[in-house]
Amino acid sequence: MFAQDYVGEVPLLLNELNSKAPKPSPENGIFPVTAEGKIIGDELQDYVLTLGSRSAELEESSKEQPTITVRAKFTPYSALRQRFWRT
Amino acid sequence: MTRTGWDMDPFCIISFGQKVFRTRVIRHSRNPVWDERLFFHVKRHEHAYQILFTLFDWDKMSSNVSVVVLLLGTADGGPNYVCAGLRRRGATSPQ
Numbered sequence: 788m789f790a791q792d793y794v795g796e797v798p799l800l801l802n803e804l805n806s807k808a809p810k811p812s813p814e815n816g817i818f819p820v821t822a823e824g825k826i827i828g829d830e831l832q833d834y835v836l837t838l839g840s841r842s843a844e845l846e847e848s849s850k851e852q853p854t855i856t857v858r859a860k861f862t863p864y865s866a867l868r869q870r871f872w873r874t
Numbered sequence: 875m876t877r878t879g880w881d882m883d884p885f886c887i888i889s890f891g892q893k894v895f896r897t898r899v900i901r902h903s904r905n906p907v908w909d910e911r912l913f914f915h916v917k918r919h920e921h922a923y924q925i926l927f928t929l930f931d932w933d934k935m936s937s938n939v940s941v942v943v944l945l946l947g948t949a950d951g952g953p954n955y956v957c958a959g960l961r962r963r964g965a966t967s968p969q
Contacts, residue, residue, distance in 0.1 A: 792934035794884065798924035801916065838929060855886065855927055861916070 795838030795853060804861035807832055811865065818866045824874060826866050831858040883932040890914060890925045899932040 809818050809828040818826045838853045884906045885899040893914050900906040916923075 792931045794882075794929040794931055796926060796928040798926050800924045801921060805921065836927065838927075853929075855929065857927065859925075 793840075795840040797836040797838050797855065799834055799836060799857060799859065801861065803834070804832075804859055808861040808863055809866050811863075816865070818869050820873075826870060829860065829862055829866060831860045833858050881933065885930055885932055887928045887930065888912065888925060889928070890916075891920050891923055 807828065809826050811818050818829075820826055834857045836855050836857065838855060881902055882904060883899050883901050884903060886897045886908065888895045888897075895912050895914075897908040897910050900908065
């Protein structure tokens with residue numbers, strides 16, 4: 788069953804999301820906000836990931852690479868808390 | 875080897891550690907747009923993990939019936955046949 792229906796897979800490393808996540812300011816631990824009060828850097832980012840299938844020969848022979856586009860973000864819990872308490 | 879041919883019913887399974895999610899099946903599309911949202915907590919020890927997106931074709935998973943026909947000769951020369959149907963167990967229906 789697995790061989791017939793499986794198309795491909797691709798990982799998205801959480802480190803990638805972590806690196807784009809908002810960071811608190813070193814002095815007081817508060818996340819910087821915009822004039823409207825939104826935490827800077829706390830937005831969904833687009834990731835276009837190229838699928839790899841299990842068969843290496845199939846990958847090389849195919850003309851186009853299938854991709855999956857994902858929008859993702861990582862929000863630190865402290866940023867979530869700040870959003871809750873400081874609006 | 876996967877042959878998706880000219881048609882597929884794609885869906886995606888998203889897994890992170892022990893958490894597994896799946897999108898709905900989009901029928902007859904080679905360029906699906908699921909537009910679905912999910913969120914999950916990341917525990918301290920999971921920060922180096924990866925989110926794995928695995929794409930499947932529901933088309934190929936749905937129940938198939940194969941029929942095998944055997945022709946056997948009998949003593950009087952007429953054909954005798956045995957017919958066997960093979961059916962996949964537990965075909966899932968798309969949402």
